[in-house]
Amino acid sequence: MRTLAIGDIHGGLKGVVQLLERAKVTPEDTLIFLGDYVDGWSESAQVIQFLIDLSKTNTCIFIKGNHDVWCENWLRTRQEEPVWMEHGGKGTVDSYERYSEDKKRQHLHFFEAMCLYYLDTDKRLFIHAGFTSVHGVEQEYTTRNFYFDRTLWEMALIMDRRIKRESEIYPNRLKHYSEIYIGHTPTLNYSKEKPMHAINVWNVDTGAAFTGRLSAINIETKEIFQSDTLKDLYPDELGRNKS
Template identity: 55%
Template sequence: MNRTLVIGDIHGGLRALHQIIERASVSKTDNLIFLGDYVDGWSQSPQVIDYLIDLGKKQNCIFIRGNHDELVLDWLENNNENIDEGMWYKHGGEATVIAYSKISDQKKKKHIEFLKSLQNYYLDDFNRLFIHAGFTNMNGVLYEYFPKLFYWDRTLWETALVLNEKLEKTSWFYPKRLTLYKEIYIGHTPTTRIGESIPVKKACIWNVDTGAAFKGKLTIMDVNSKEFWQSEPLNNLYPTEKGRN
């Protein structure tokens, strides 16, 4: 049986990506869903994109757009009006700029094409939503007024975190956003912020970002069995770098 595997935020950590692909024994029959933020953090952002482009030619891959992916796209296209350079550098952009200084213009064009091709979200046949961050419209992603929130929003996850677990879904007070989909898979906000180093489920949401941008691990998870595999902590794989720390 073909597996559907979801992968958390990579943030330039190609070594960790190699590890989870090997540890999960990924085969060409597996479906891979990447939740975004392929860049900004560790030193191999261009190499991560090269790897994903090549992987997408070999098997079924869904590539979701993350907020850092949009920032890098803007930077590559010299569209800097939406980039606060100081803030971006502080949150991983500096490593990306340094890494791309060694990349040819021809390859940069291929990366721009890839970044433009990313999807805002993916909704499968089982009513499972895969999205980088979240959405705000109470009727779901098809009705979202502000598409950028698909890769910037944190309120969906924050709502799930503070939800009273005893509250019935039929209650007037139960957040409608958490009733629309069978499951929602997100990244964007590391589970390490709540002291967890593994994927965390709150309400219908599975958060698969386990802090690879910082001192956490990169995670790949089987969405059916919920079995997951993780890399070594990224600061161990890149001991001379700071990532987003």
């Protein structure tokens, strides 16, 4: 039995299928998805249907990302927010063209049921972006930070290798959790093609929305699995999504 944390998918169904095959996922494995399932490549609606079906055979935990918030709002209201349209929303809307109203409602319920974060029994936190409260996620002043914050990752990068946990300047918000797994900020921004580790934070977004791969990490062994680059899986498309 394994637990795999999986990075941002961004409409790349081919990447998800390939990644799970390469990781040799079985029904005994627990899968924790870190959010941003839609916007980017052409199969956003198809990704959501695949994940719904996958949850029938595997224990799956779905964290909500900022792109998922936008898509959920559209499925509920059919109002196309300009900021969403500029960041991959049009492709997602197009992917729903052949879906019935009943199917769209099913997908809406799927988005509504997503977690804003997940905390396991070993105090490992799984969240799309981050949080700012020194008291931890339970006392965060706005849930928006859960899917938009970047300061957690930026802080971890700055502090990495410079301090120890017992140091007086070790960040208080990191002390609550043994490990933190995030997506949201592509490691390609730092010229890295694989998940990155800083202090006790793991960033699993390896830029599948752009020229990178979709990644998963075994949270116990830290073994990494990856798909091909999404641009190679969708050679006739240009991923325009921004995380």
